[in-house]
Amino acid sequence: xxxxxxxxxxxxxxxxxxxxxxxxxxxxxxxxxxxxxxxxxxxxxxxxxxxxxxxxxxxxxxxxxxxxxxxxxxxxxxxxxxxxxxxxxxxxxxxxxxxxxxxxxxxxxxxxxxxxxxxxxxxxxxxxxxxxxxxxxxxxxxxxxxxxxxxxxxxxxxxxxxxxxxxxxxxxxxxxxxxxxxxxxxxxxxxxxxxxxxxxxxxxxxxxxxxxxxxxxxxxxxxxxxxxxxxxxxxxxxxxxxxxxxxxxxxxxxxxxxxxxxxxxxxxxxxxxxxxxxxxxxxxxxxxxxxxxxxxxxxxxxxxxxxxxxxxxxxxxxxxxxxxxxxxxxxxxxxxxxxxxxxxxxxxxxxxxxxxxxxxxxxxxxxxxxxxxxxxxxxxxxxxxxxxxxxxxxxxxxxxxxxxxxxxxxxxxxx
Numbered sequence: 001x002x003x004x005x006x007x008x009x010x011x012x013x014x015x016x017x018x019x020x021x022x023x024x025x026x027x028x029x030x031x032x033x034x035x036x037x038x039x040x041x042x043x044x045x046x047x048x049x050x051x052x053x054x055x056x057x058x059x060x061x062x063x064x065x066x067x068x069x070x071x072x073x074x075x076x077x078x079x080x081x082x083x084x085x086x087x088x089x090x091x092x093x094x095x096x097x098x099x100x101x102x103x104x105x106x107x108x109x110x111x112x113x114x115x116x117x118x119x120x121x122x123x124x125x126x127x128x129x130x131x132x133x134x135x136x137x138x139x140x141x142x143x144x145x146x147x148x149x150x151x152x153x154x155x156x157x158x159x160x161x162x163x164x165x166x167x168x169x170x171x172x173x174x175x176x177x178x179x180x181x182x183x184x185x186x187x188x189x190x191x192x193x194x195x196x197x198x199x200x201x202x203x204x205x206x207x208x209x210x211x212x213x214x215x216x217x218x219x220x221x222x223x224x225x226x227x228x229x230x231x232x233x234x235x236x237x238x239x240x241x242x243x244x245x246x247x248x249x250x251x252x253x254x255x256x257x258x259x260x261x262x263x264x265x266x267x268x269x270x271x272x273x274x275x276x277x278x279x280x281x282x283x284x285x286x287x288x289x290x291x292x293x294x295x296x297x298x299x300x301x302x303x304x305x306x307x308x309x310x311x312x313x314x315x316x317x318x319x320x321x322x323x324x325x326x327x328x329x330x331x332x333x334x335x336x337x338x339x340x341x342x343x344x345x346x347x348x349x350x351x352x353x354x355x356x357x358x359x360x361x362x363x364x365x366x367x368x369x370x371x372x373x374x375x376x377x378x379x380x381x382x383x384x385x386x387x388x389x390x391x392x393x394x395x396x397x398x399x400x401x402x403x404x405x406x407x408x409x410x411x412x413x414x415x
Contacts (some may be wrong), residue, residue, distance in 0.1 A: 002222050007263050008229035009344020015213045016268045023271040026333045029209040036101045038206025040190055042288055043195045045095045053087045061198035063110030071114035075130045090289040098194050119183045122215050122243045123176050126183035129132045130161025152166040155180045160330055214239040228254040228262040244415035275333045299327055316345045317352045330365030341381050
């Protein structure tokens with residue numbers, strides 16, 4: 001049983017995805033403070049930093065946006081020069097640029113922007129200047145990959161790029177054509193507005209959480225979609241009718257049952273609380289210690305009360321295997337980005353080490369956000385990265401204590 005639950009509280013929208021009652025994804029966003037990722041701006045280069053091969057661009061936000069040289073070069077890797085040019089050869093201070101936000105402003109850093117534009121649709125991502133066709137790696141059937149690639153080549157015009165998303169699997173060429181046509185029209189509108197727009201100014205705003213949730217998260221295997229707000233129920237209904245009519249009948253409005261809110265009825269509140277703890281218990285009796293710093297996330301695996309029945313190596317191996325499952329799930333729930341270091345319990349057998357890493361790789365394939373697992377370091381740690389685009393949810397659920405600097409839950413007493 002797979003369910004999506006949408007809880008509306010004032011200006012805050014929280015979305016949870018459950019698989020057999022277990023929380024696997026969690027998103028939250030204020031409707032009046034929507035994400036900047038995907039927004040397109042007309043900006044002006046403020047200064048160029050040759051030593052960093054980057055430039056700062058004023059796009060009208062509180063801090064100037066950061067543009068790295070790779071985001072200026074041709075988006076098709078095969079067409080990029082073997083020797084990168086100097087950043088000052090590509091842009092000059094005062095030059096006007098059209099850029100798209102690829103990472104939110106985080107901490108004291110401004111937004112990171114690119115000139116590799118991409119507009120996501122229900123079934124595909126449209127790239128107006130990328131000149132290639134890609135297919136989601138999650139579509140594993142070679143015949144379907146070939147079919148979609150052929151359709152993509154027929155649909156795209158010269159120099160356009162298309163990436164077929166997982167949701168495109170099994171869809172007709174007509175459906176995919178409708179997606180391309182709509183996104184192409186959106187891009188043409190952006191191009192027209194950019195001609196007369198002042199500098200700096202916003203040319204395009206990415207969809208809010210509600211539309212993104214329907215577009216990016218809802219799949220045909222979703223059994224139920226619940227929302228606890230009448231007004232938003234109509235909005236989601238219209239979005240489903242527009243993008244995925246087959247799921248419309250699975251949408252239901254939740255009415256409090258004996259006064260029990262939606263997230264409490266499905267134990268989402270309880271699961272979110274546990275997921276964001278520093279110490280997370282494993283069903284085997286072991287536990288994780290989860291530490292997030294500005295530079296990276298560190299996860300320590302411990303056997304705790306689990307003693308096993310077949311010797312130390314077996315106990316350690318079973319704990320690590322369960323920990324790999326739980327870590328992959330929690331990375332999605334907590335929406336962790338950046339560098340991640342995992343200290344699994346030391347194992348003597350190389351075969352066990354390989355199985356633990358393969359389990360982590362396998363479970364990470366369920367993640368819509370790109371994960372790269374680099375393997376074991378010489379110190380016996382797993383090193384991986386997860387693409388960071390938006391503010392970590394943990395930072396939205398907690399606030400930093402002014403006395404000691406620790407992150408504390410907003411609902412709890414302060415120091």
